[in-house]
Amino acid sequence: MATKADNKKSIPSIPGWKLLAETMPDQAEVLRLQLDKPNVMDDWKAGRVNLRQLPLQQAIEDWNDAWSEMKSL
């Protein structure tokens, strides 16, 4: 999953990170999935990441309408 050529992704499994580092270290490096180096989890731990969610206090349509209005300006 992580190493698909046209769509590289991060994975949540620590053993998965270890296996990637053992078998495809170049991929582990570019994906920042290295346990012993600065990695993608640093951003999480630093509180710099917010979960993508659907709007909680407005209807989805309200946000969609705002987006459409912006595009039509």
Next chain:
Amino acid sequence: MTRHIDLSRRGFLGAGAALAAGSALRWSPAHAQEAQVLNYLSWPGNADPYLVEAFEKENNCKIAIKEYVGGDQMLAVINQSPPGSFDVVLADAEYLHLLKEADFIEELDPADYPLADFWPEFQKFPLHWFDDKLYAVMTDFGYLGLSYNTEVYKPEEVSSYAAMWEPKATGKVGFFDWYLPSMGCVSLSNGNKPPFDIDETAFEALKQKLFSLKPQAAGFYTIADIFSSLRNGQAHLIPGIGEWITLGLRLDGAPVDTILPAEGGIQWTESMSIVKGTPKADLRASSSSTRPRRRGRW
């Protein structure tokens, strides 16, 4: 020895395999009744033999994929399909509560999945649990921030989303034509944390901030257009995308990168669930033979 298809379904989730069917089977309603076909509803790009070939061989099954683009389309496909059309669904985590409310996905037994192997931050991922019951397993994730042309911008010039409003960016800000990630970044730039949980006052302010970006716009893009606009320089900045696009381009020689600006980034999360109402046999078969192999898979 032929494995039972339901073992395949759970193994499929546990492996975090992304499915698909590039050369594999395209989904059709007829497959719903076929015992050795796993019917899979997913974003495009997961239909790649690279991801599923081994799984299909191990489980003596075929994966038939129905692709959708965006959560709204996924919900439409579900609503238009008879029960039993799909066995598993890969969804953006923010849509799971809608799938749960629609009674479309099954409760999962956490013991069936190697959640303890996950980073602690993801072991009880809030968007997967409802009433303390598990309904999805994370397969992959990534961050969205501000992607930029590295021949035009230095990292310090894009350390804030404010770069999008600078004269240098006029006519050069591209947008993924999906309100959620794009407006999420603008919401962050307006100081909203979390960016999607804002009151009406903050929402009105977000709209005005969003509208003020229009003169900067290079275009509103599909995923394919995002790739080409970054390659050909039509867009120098794109908010709300990330390394899922720019890493592949960069490895291919394009001068692009993604930064999480000081205001923060957004995590997308892909999660897999078992669909309710499939005609496939019971899910009670022991997964003990597959669980150890799931551990460590990526």
